[in-house]
Structures are given as C-alpha cells and as structure tokens.
Amino acid sequence: MSGAEGTTDAPLILAVSNTPDPAAIALLLAEGADPDVRNTLGETPLMLAASTVSNPDLVRLLLDAGADVSLTTRIGDTALHLAAKQATSPDIVTALLHAGADPRAENNWLAQPLNFAAEFNPDPAITEALIAAGAELDARATTGNTPLLASVQSPGQHAVTMALLHAGANPEARDLRGRTAAYIATRKRTGPEFREMVEAGVDLQATDNAGNGLLYAAAIFGTNPEAVRILLDAGLDPNVTTDNGVPLLFDVARFVNDAAILRPLVEGGAKIDARYGDSRTVLHHVAEYRASSAVVRTLVELGADPNARTEGEYTALQIAAQFQTRPDMLVALVAAGADVNAKDFYGWTPLLQAVDWNPRPEITQALLDNGADPNLG
Template sequence: MEPTAHSQQEASTASSTETAEDLAFKLNAALRNKDEKTVQELLEKGADVNSKAGSGWTPLQSAVQADLECLVKVLLDKGACPHARKDNGGTAFIEAAVVGNVNILKLLLDYGIDINDHDDNGFTAFMEAAWYGNEEALRFLYSKGANVNLRRVVSEENAKLHKGGATALMDACEKRRFPAVKILVQELGADVNIRDNKDRNALIHTLKKSDSKQRYESAVSIGHFLLDCGIDVTSKDECGKTALILAVEMESTDLVKALLEKGEIDIDDADEEGNTALMVAVEKDDYDIAKLLCEKGARTDVGNLIAVANRNRNRDMAHLLLQYNAKYVPETFEDWEPNSKRWRDQLKKLHQMYRPMIGKLKTFQYIQQRIQNTSQGGIYLGLHGETEVAVRTRRSTEGDKEKKFFERCGNSKHLLKLFQFEKARGYMYLCFPLWEKNLEEHLQEPKDHKDYKDALRMIFQAVRELHSLGFAHQDLQPSNFLIDLGGKIYLADFDNKRKLIEDKKELRNSDLEALSRLVLYVLAGGRKPLQQVSTQDLAADSPDYKEALDLVHCLVSHDERGLEGLSNHPYFSSKQVRFQFLKGIWNKIKDLDERYTVFQASNTTEGFPYPRWTEEIDRYVLHIMKNPRRGRSYEYRNNVTDLLRLIRNLDEHPDRRVSDRIGDYADYFLRLFPALTIYVYNSLRQNPKYSHLADIQDPSL
C-alpha cells in the first residue's frame, strides 16, 4: 500500500522533532557500535559532524577509535575538524596511534597536524603507539618527524610533583612491549638513559611489578636487552629502589645475576626504608637469590635477617645467613637534630636509615633527597661525619678537575668552597657546606623590608672573586647564588659554564651585562623572570631609584672601573653616608677660586636636575638660611654649588626652627632632591681635575 500524504507528513514531523543533540548522540553511538548504515543515515539527516558526546568525543574521534577508515574519510569530507580535542586534550590523530592504523595517520597528517602535538597529560601519538606496541605506526610516525626522545610535557603543578618526563621507550618498557622496545632502540635511536621527572630510566620502568607470567617473561627479556645496550644501572625509582632491588622483588635470578655482573652496581645500596637487595630476598623467602647475593659479598650485618628467616620458618635460609656471619642487630635511633631548617626532615630520615658508607660520607642519591638539579646531575643531601653537606657526584676524572677548581676558591668569602671529598668505585663525591635556599627562592619569600643592598654587595664580591681567579662565570642565574642559614651568599657553577678570561675582555663584559640583569631582578623582588625584567620594573619612589639606575647603566656600558670600583658605587651607601658626602663636597671646594665652575667643567652629559631648587625647598627654611641670626645674610642662587653650601650650613650650623620644620636633614634633602647624589658623584668622577673628590667613604664597610 502506498503511504498516504497524511502518513508521509507524520513521518516528516517525527523526523523534524529530533534535536541536533539527539542526532549527535545517535551518531557517536552508531560509530562506537560500528553501525556504518546508521551512521550514513544520520549524516544524511544532517547530524553535526563536529558535535561532542561524553568526555568531549567528536564523531571523527569515535570513527578513529572504531578503526572505521572509510567513515573517517567521509566525516573529513563533510567538514569534521581534525584538530578538535576531547576533554583530556586528545585528538583524532593521537587516537589513531592508539589504534595503530597507519592509513588514518597518513590521512590526518594531510590536514596539517603537528606530529609532536600532545594531550593534556603530555602523550603524543608516538608515545601512544609505543604504549600499545603498534610497531608499524612507530616506524611511520618516526619517518614523518616524530621526536623519539621527547619527554612527556606536564603542567607546572604536576612537574613540581615530579610527574611526567617519560619517553616513548619508557612507555613501551612499562607495558612490556618487547618488539616495540627493540624497534625504538635499534632502528629509531631511542636514548636508553633519559630519565623522567622521578629520575627513573627505561630499566626502572621495565622492572615494576609484573602482574602475569607473560608480562614477567617479557620484562626479563627487556631487562637483559637494555643491559646489553649499556643502560645506566644506578637509576632508582621514586622510593629509592635500585634496579637490583626491583629485580629481587620480581624474583628473577637471571636478572639479578646480569645486574651483579655490571661493575658499577652497588650490591648493598638500600631504598628509602633502608632495605637492601639481600633484605628483600630474605623477606620474599627466595633462597636462590639470597644465596647468590651472599656469595657476591652482600652485607649480612644490617637488618634483622635471622629474625625474618625464622618468621618465615625457613631453616635453610637462617643457616645460609649464619654461614655468612649474619647477626641480630637491634634498631636504635639517637635523638639527633640537624642545624638546617629547610632540609630538617630529609636529614633526620637520612641520619636514621641504613646507608652503605662512602668513607665518612652517608648519602642517598634519589629524588626525595635531591636538593637541586643541574645539567650534569643532581645535588643531594649528605652527612659527612656529623656535618650536613650537599653532595655532587662525578666520575673520578671530572671530579679531580672540579676539586682542583674548588681548592682555588678556598680563600674566597663568597665562592662556594669544597668541604670534603670521598672516592669510591670510580666516582668522586664532592661535599659542600649545605645551603638553605638559592636567591630565586629567597626572593619569593614574604619580607618585611625590601633593602637588597647587602645581598647585592655579596653578589658583586662573589663575581669579583671569581674574576680575580681568572674566570668569567657566563651563567649568572639566581639559582646559582646559594644562601646559607646565616644569610651569607655564595656563587656556584655546577653546570661548569665558567671560562678562562685570559685576554678575552668580552667574557668579563658579558658577566657585567648579566650582573646588570641580576641587579634589576633582585631590586624588582624576583617578580618577573630574569630575562624579562627591565628598569621599568623598579620602584620609582624608592630612595635608591636614581642610584640603582646609574649602577645598572654602568654595568651595561662596561664601566672602566670594573666590579672593584663599582662596589663603591653610591647605591651601596646608606642615606647618612650619602648626605655626609654631599655636605663634605662644599668644605672641599669652598676655598677654590673656581668653586662655581667645578660642576660646569665636568664631562657629564646630564644637566643639573634641579635648576630652580630655591623654589622647591621649603620657603621658611630658605628664609632662615638667607638671614641667619648671627652672621651676614646670603642670597642663594639656583646652582648646584649653592645647594651644597646650604646643605653644609644647615648641618654644621643647626637651627631649632629648621629642624622643627623639616625634621631629619638627610632624610629631607635626599627625599626632595633624589637625583642630587648621583649627579654630584658623576660630575666629579668624570672631571679629571676633581675626580679625586668623588670618593664616598662608608665607615660601615
């Protein structure tokens, strides 16, 4: 029977009642169900190809997830946006790598996709291909420019929690995708020794607890492969567990043997709980591994090994341990309090835990004990005897070079000095006096005042001392200035960027320019990054504003006085010292016939900043000074010499009426004429005949 006009109208009305939201919901459902017929029908009805379902999934992303290559083309032809993101920042391209469909990846790349684009968790398409073991997708993405060694990018908050930083190789290792691991290393050149933000390399990711026999076997195979590739076996996990401890936890005798064959492995290293590999083997009741470790010289005098073996009812284990001189060792923790406030908790934990000693040094090089990152490895807490230290580990050759440099710093007041050193297993452990924070951290702290003169004075002296040793620093970053418990500042160079100056004046000048930025950074309170700060960030109402500007200008222009001369710059003088300087100038020039031309003859390009000063000063004060109670009246003129004469007369012939009116003379004049000190100073300094008068003596220094 043919449908009547009425029935056709009803069908049309029913169709038109479907909202755009209904169509979008049905379209995504049909795609996930791989119902191609329904998808085509919904598209013909005008379903929005860029609508979003739960968690922000678009039809294109659903089609990719369902591996519906033909419908991906259809959706793109109908205007589906290939750049649209899910709620987690994922795109259709990243989803295609999860699926492993190279054809879809090719198709989407034609739409201008960034091959190294990542979602909100930092996963790129290449990382997803590694995670899911999609080997052909890995090869294809690499051929198109994917960065094989890209580290996972995460938010600043997560980075502070040490999340992120993993590579595609770590992902493949963690999921035990052995074929993908081999492709990444052997074909695509993946670096096996990159570490994530928790300081773990690919081997540590491999040795995490396996949840099935198949994954266990794959982990063992990958572990052997990475060891053959020369991976660093000293990396630890976030709990301080070494690869050896993790291999014992896996109960893989083969991996334990392979690791022990590596000369750099420390068989007695312990995790944050103080557990060594042998202690773990005894706890897990693994006799074969315990026997292997004992034979290789593992210490049996730490931990309650006998007690654990007895608790496990393993007489053979107890007998083995007794053969290797195991004894019951009770735990006793003395009441010890560190000096450091910043590192108190970590130091107390280090003091209590078992660690294999390196000479007199006790240290634990894992993330919770790390106090600073450098391009050449971390700096860790340590105890040398009972002294709290910062420890830097270097291979013996590099360590000897650094030791020689630090020995040259021995007589310096503000260069970081070497406290002690230890050597073991081809490494040198350089121990430095422990600091509380660096300059960057210090400036972020709330402060009751903002007088940074003492800090800058120590910074200047530190750079001066380094230059006097013949080196330019070349990396004057706030993080390289370290502050101890007493507030003393030291300059460090853990990235080894210093260079011999010799006859290269440009190296010294580049340090001066970097120091000018650092001055601005400090005076601006660290509110902006070092490279973004400018003179506009200085507080114009500061009593030191003009002096600070001049100091920065001198540094930028490579002032011939150098750091030694600039260390006596007026900026570093107190208010009273500046006032005494101004007052004293009149006494030095009053008997000169040419006293009124002293400043006119200067080479300064700056004119006198207060050409009408008699109109700016308090009229009552000026009237009193023009007509003193004793002596002749004097008409002060609008020149710098008469202003200096007035300052001298006020201070040396005090009048109660004046002091009642303006209060402290120094405060009044320096506030009223803030540019006067630097003008007088520079005018004299740049005048060859009178430059000797520009000498500000600060008795406090």
C-alpha cells in the same frame, strides 16, 4: 575546543558508534550531516572512528567529507591522540597524519599522541608511524613520564619499548622518582625482554632518587633472578650496600619472599659470610627481621654458618628466640645445624632468651621440642 556542539544521540554519532557501515555514513554525510558534530564528551565522529571503532575506511570517508583533525575533546585529546591509544591499524594513524593531524599536539596533561601509543597501544607500527611523522621522542607529560618510561611501565608494551629505543629515545630519562626505563624494567619485564633492553644500550649504572641501583631493584622489587644474573654478568657489584651500609644480600634476605632470588646473588659473588653492624651475618639479620624458613634453608645451603656469632656472641638462633613470631624459623635453624644450647657472652641460651624476651609460648615450645635443655642456665 571548537566545532558544532551535539549530543550523544546525533544521528552521525550513533551511526559511527553502533553501525559503522561506510555506506550508511556516506548517506548521512551526503544529506548534510555535520562531520564535526560532538557527543557530550566532545568526541567527534572522526575521533570515534579512529579509536573505539578503529575503521580505516570510515576514517578516510570522514576526512574526505571535511572532518577537522585539529578538534579536541573536553580534555584536549585530538583524533590522533585517541587513535594512538586505541587504533588497531596503523593505516588510521597514517590517514590522520596525511590529513594534517599534529603529531606533537598536547592534551590538558601535556601528553602527546606518542605518549598514548607508548603506554596503551601494543602495535609498534603505530609508534613508528608517529615517530616518522615527527613526534617528539622524549615528550614529557604531567605524569613525569616520557613515552619510553610510560611504555616500560605497561604490560604488553615491550615491542613498543624497543621501537622507541631503536628510534633514539633517551634511555637516561627519569620519572618523578628518579627511575630510568632500565630500572623499571627490572621488575616489569621478563628476563629475555630485559636482556634485549640491555643489549640496546640502556644505562645499567643509574640509581633512583633514593640511591638504589638496578641490581637492588631487580633483587628487592622485581624478584627477577634472570635480571639479577644479567646485571651481574654485565659487571654490577653483588656486594653493593644501601645508603645505611647494609649489604644488598641482607636486605634481599629480609624483604623478598622468593628464596630463589638469593641464589644468583651468591653464585654471582655476594659474600655469604659478610658482616654488618655488630658483626652480624645475613642469618642474624634474617633471624631478627623476618620469618621465612625457606630463606634460612637457602642461605645455609649456599654456605651461611648457622653458628656464626656477633660481637656479643649471639647466634642467629639466639636472636630468633628473642624476636621471632613463627616457630618454624627456629626449627629451620636447628635443622640447619644451629646449636640449640649455645650460650652468648652472658651465658644465656636461646631458651633463656625466649622465656625472658619473647611473649609467645610457641617459640619456647619449639626450642624445647628441638633439644633445648630446660635446666641449662
């Protein structure tokens, strides 16, 4: 960082920050004000004019007065970095570039101006101006993000994401967790926005570092039914399993609060009667691991059998009687047709299992209120 050291109350700094009238600035410059004076953050008048003030006329005036476009703040940002992040007019970026600003300059975190534009500035024209000037499309900052990855993680940046893709940004670049832009978009973009990315040719087969694919991300993390439909229409397998062999539908039913996400999966081919482990169904899985009566109702509506049995002859209601904390889960199963007095391999009913295994009296009460026989053993 070079250039004249200054303070926050230097006249030119104050004039640019508070009353950015080009005529007043011109008067100070004509009287010898240093165009490269700094505030305590190391920001020059040009940096302020290009970013927070965002005044193209003022930027040009300071450039004509000899303001140095190569100076940096204490953290390594140039005027072009700051303009890329905050400017409201692409004319500012163009003026800085014409004055010799380096579109590939790196700050202390290796971020280039395009990284900033991609993450923070919703105007795709600014991104396009930087690319046209030779910005590095896939520059990777210390965060691990390329401009494309940064853009897709930020709200309001979809137009910038598409500008980067159309310019040739690598859609297979991955962040530190192994996620591609398309993977992140399953949870960060609306259905129409995600579809536009798919039509631009992003890789739909990519997985993250844990081996989870886009369909898993859309269903588990994004809870985006439209993204799920788009991926299924593109040919992704709705019966894919996780690394430990659990069908996707099982984990969606277990973890996702929005039951609506189940519908596109099943309608897209996920097997509602799939079995896992000890021959448990998705209803058995839900009965043990979560308390969501809405999920139970949706699964049964989609064809799940409330009286299906595991290898040990357990029904979903029997498992719920042992492990559930909320009585409405058991009520939903009974309402869906579960046999409240069904016996397992050892002759135990849900009521016996609740009394023996579950310390919550409200679970026992729910079974009794819904027809459990207190004398059946």
